[in-house]
Amino acid sequence: MPTALKSVQVPHYSVLIVGGGQAGLSASHYLQQKNIDHLVLEKHSLTHSWRTQRWDAFCLVTPNWQCALPGYPYSGDDPHGFMKREEIIDYLDGFIRSVNAPVREGVSVQRVSPRPQGGYAVQTSAGEFSADQVIVASGGYHTPIIPRLAERLPAGITQIHSEQYRNPQALPEGNVLVIGSGQSGAQIAEDLHLAGRKVYLAVGDAPRCARFYRGRDVVDWLAEMGYYDIGVDQHPLREGVRDNTNHYVTGRDGGRDIDLRKFATEGMELFGLLKDLDGDKLIFSTDLETKLDAADAVYNRINASIDKYIEENRIDAPAGEVYQPVWRPSQERATLDLGAAGITSIIWCIGFTPDFSWLDAGVFNGRGQPVHNRGVTALAGLYFLGLPWLYTWGSGRFSGVARDAEYLVEQIAQRQHKAAAG
The missing domain is CATH 3.50.50.60 (FAD/NAD(P)-binding domain)
Known part of the structure; x- marks a missing residue:
């Protein structure tokens, strides 16, 4: 008799976060506070763009006191100064340790699609995952x-x-x-x-x-x-x-x-x-x-x-x-x-265009930009985080991403609670 094929169990999470920059890590910080299981998927390494896309003499153009990532505000002795490239990386390394996010580095997300039964199927270079909700925290600066x-x-x-x-x-x-x-x-x-x-x-x-x-x-x-x-x-x-x-x-x-x-x-x-x-x-x-x-x-x-x-x-x-x-x-x-x-x-020096071609979701306008209200899209359980002016001037910066992440995680928690209540 032929051997019965064993079904492969797809790893499932309440929330999957696409992108391990300051936005994705900020979301992880608040999800941990809510005890919501999740995983961060990062194509390269955490806060990769800060380490690879800045010139040697790069420094912040906003004062250090505006570095207010969740649970990890700037604590140095020069709040009105401007951190240089290596100092920024040190600050981010401290934030990474502080958050201690559940993360898979070196994993490229290839497609995110809504599932007929609800939630999302996530195809990656490391195989398939599924999630009840997805936060797109990969930023808006993808293609030079x-x-x-x-x-x-x-x-x-x-x-x-x-x-x-x-x-x-x-x-x-x-x-x-x-x-x-x-x-x-x-x-x-x-x-x-x-x-x-x-x-x-x-x-x-x-x-x-x-x-x-x-x-x-x-x-x-x-x-x-x-x-x-x-x-x-x-x-x-x-x-x-x-x-x-x-x-x-x-x-x-x-x-x-x-x-x-x-x-x-x-x-x-x-x-x-x-x-x-x-x-x-x-x-x-x-x-x-x-x-x-x-x-x-x-x-x-x-x-x-x-x-x-x-x-x-x-x-x-x-x-x-x-x-x-x-x-x-x-x-x-x-x-x-x-x-x-x-x-x-x-x-x-004329900027970047976003690339969300891997996101199989009808949430984009005629210019290819995601349509959302404070990061919440019309597609249940799909969110954006870390985009410029997602909600305020600081949304894509160290100064404002915490406010956005906290708001989104509150929406996620409410939706999860409603689903559990039936």
């Missing part, structure tokens, strides 16, 4: 954006994405073109500039803000003003705020403004938005002055809101002032000959 134009650039030019940049010495000798002026682009351009490299910078739409104003860090003022507690449902832009580019500023050397105009007075060459390539010539929009003015307008608006707060609350603070441009382009330059400019390296 490099435009197809890059394929047409001269073969002799080194091209890297911002996630691959480490230091000026790692690039070939010669001049460098940085594409994009968001947080990464502005700071990488500064890193190269301070090292004495000739930098060309294609300026994008990123706004900027002051580091210090009227005697305090701007972040301190905004925190006191309640800005970081504003939910996306209360923000004037509503969900449109998720499309905003982060303001550029730096915590380097104790913190300071990044003023692209000042860099221009020191030899950095600025251009508008990159549009096309004609042979060895890059073509730019003649909108540099417009973009610089727009960034400065945001800078001054933030400072003006602080002025208003100080006045309304009769706070004793040093006098404020309106930023006045230290440089303006004498003429807009529409082209740049790469060879004549001696450019040997290009760094693409």
Whole structure:
């Protein structure tokens, strides 16, 4: 008689967490408090991106006191300083030990699908799992954006994405073109500039803000003003705020403004938005002055809101002032000959796109973005955590992910309780 086939028992958890960064670990912290069994699945190693996608001189752009991961707030002696890369890793290592999450590292999640009987089937590189509920905590920065134009650039030019940049010495000798002026682009351009490299910078739409104003860090003022507690449902832009580019500023050397105009007075060459390539010539929009003015307008608006707060609350603070441009382009330059400019390296600093292709769930809008309310989707038991502006400004940062994780775990616990009650 043929031997009966034995059924294979699929490991089952109440909750599976996809991603072992600060978001996934924060969820684990609160799930443990609720005694809810769960497992974190991490493709690489815990907090992998912090260890591999930051350049050598990287530091936080928000003060250390905002590092408020659950059960593990910053406890160092420099709360108003800005942790450097290795200090950030040390902080995260401490958080990992504090949480002591149940985790499988080196496990790639290949597909998550709703099961007909309820819950989710999770296919991974380590086999199949199942779960009653799933938290997607893999972040929103998955695929580096490099435009197809890059394929047409001269073969002799080194091209890297911002996630691959480490230091000026790692690039070939010669001049460098940085594409994009968001947080990464502005700071990488500064890193190269301070090292004495000739930098060309294609300026994008990123706004900027002051580091210090009227005697305090701007972040301190905004925190006191309640800005970081504003939910996306209360923000004037509503969900449109998720499309905003982060303001550029730096915590380097104790913190300071990044003023692209000042860099221009020191030899950095600025251009508008990159549009096309004609042979060895890059073509730019003649909108540099417009973009610089727009960034400065945001800078001054933030400072003006602080002025208003100080006045309304009769706070004793040093006098404020309106930023006045230290440089303006004498003429807009529409082209740049790469060879004549001696450019040997290009760094693409234009961001990432999310990749949720492994998630077989009808919870995405026409732009491929997950639709949710504070991380809770319309599909029962499916949640997102750690995305920018999931709920507040700090949702994708050390400062706000704890609030989001605690909220989601409360929803998970309530759903579990209802299921148990029948």
